[in-house]
Amino acid sequence: MxxxxxxxxxxxxxxxxxxxxxxxxxxxxxxxxxxxxxxxxxxxxxxxxxxxxxxxxxxxxxxxxxxxxxxxxxxxxxxxxxxxxxxxxxxxxxxxxxxxxxxxxxxxxxxxxxxxxxxxxxxxxxxxxDDRLNYVGSVVLGLNDALVELTGTLAGLTFALRNTNLIAISGLITGIAASFSMAASEYLAKKSDGDEDALKSSLYTGLAYIVTVTLLVLPYLLISQYFISLIVTLAVAVLVIVFFNFYIAIAKDLSFKKRFLEMFAISMGVAVFSFLVGYLVRIFFGVDI
Missing domain, CATH: 1.20.1260 (Ferritin)
Structure with missing residues (x-):
């Protein structure tokens, strides 16, 4: 032919x-x-x-x-x-x-x-x-916890404090303390299971947590309007979720859509709930900063 x-x-x-x-x-x-x-x-x-x-x-x-x-x-x-x-x-x-x-x-x-x-x-x-894929579970732990906890914390602080500097400082202190706590917990959990690479796993968890915290807090350090900072932070959270789930979907041959929607729903759901908590705290306790 x-x-x-x-x-x-x-x-x-x-x-x-x-x-x-x-x-x-x-x-x-x-x-x-x-x-x-x-x-x-x-x-x-x-x-x-x-x-x-x-x-x-x-x-x-x-x-x-x-x-x-x-x-x-x-x-x-x-x-x-x-x-x-x-x-x-x-x-x-x-x-x-x-x-x-x-x-x-x-x-x-x-x-x-x-x-x-x-x-x-x-x-x-x-x-x-690939050594990096061997520690995906540890990265997932650090990144997911940081997304859920920090988006919720920052959303709550935004309405409670309404001051970008205070929100950023509070978020960083909370995030850094939580990253060390999460890394330590991961180390102890892996160590108790007899994992020889417990220290490396904990480092991946802590590093993923700190990087995520930095990305989420950054808008509050760069933007003076607290509500706009929150919107940008939530957008950054969505981008992190998209990138990470795309990475996992490609590297592990998993469904991108299912994992993305699950992580998105959890992170944004906690953020909305925490925002409402911050609003209620401000009203009932009369916080005015």
Whole structure:
């Protein structure tokens, strides 16, 4: 079956995608120290190179990688973790499979490539050991508690105090004290379970808590209008929930929508309730600052 100009245009894009991903995996394999991860990344890079060579034989044309994409995904993998970066890359590759279209029937061997992409590479990715994902539970604990407690505390303080400086100071003191308390609790809980990495787990929990506290309190330090500060803080809380659940959904292959709605409902529900408590406290106790 004869290939059209449109088919060749698609093939050239397939070539660029394959050689780009090959370079990403090669670059990552040179960076990681873990021998298992290094070998897995090297094997995936070899797969991508084979796919590129297949398409080059079909088109008869050499294609250069997208170096912007190479450095972008290298950066993402370094900052947010190896598994997250790779799975985010593979999500884009899965979507690209839809454009194969009629080419699967025109060129022998294309179906084998698609099968290889889904089967072999998926198995290889599952073999990667990412230290950050081993402590996701600890991060979830710190981040979720900080979101629920601080959005509620700041909402309550906003109506009770109506002074951004006092709210910020109160929020920071509460948040920092709570972060140490949460980290200590996580350490003791893991230690009692015989976990050798109890200290590391507690550090992840405490760090996630402090980062979240800082982001939530920051609007009160930058904006003088207390009500606007609260709105911005709630918006920041939503963004944190979106980002974190997107990260977990990609890295752990979980449902984004379900986890997002659950965390959103809890955090915002507590914030609304605390806002009402602050209002009632101000009325009944006659607080006027």
């Amino acid at each position: 004869e290939l059209t100009k449109s088919d060749y245009k698609k093939i050239h894009q397939f070539q660029k995608d394959e050689i780009t991903e090959c370079r990403i995996y090669e670059k990552l394999s040179k960076r990681v120290k873990d021998e298992n991860n290094k070998q897995v990344l090297s094997d995936i890079a070899d797969d991508e190179k084979k796919h590129y060579d297949f398409w080059e034989d079909v088109s008869g044309k050499k294609i250069s990688p997208n170096y912007f994409k190479v450095y972008l995904f290298y950066f993402i993998s370094v900052v947010f973790g190896l598994v997250f970066g790779i799975k985010l890359l593979e999500k884009g590759e899965e979507q690209a499979q839809d454009v194969y279209g009629d080419i699967t029937n025109k060129i022998e061997g294309v179906k084998e490539i698609i099968s290889d992409e889904y089967d072999h590479e998926s198995k290889l990715i599952a073999m990667i050991d």
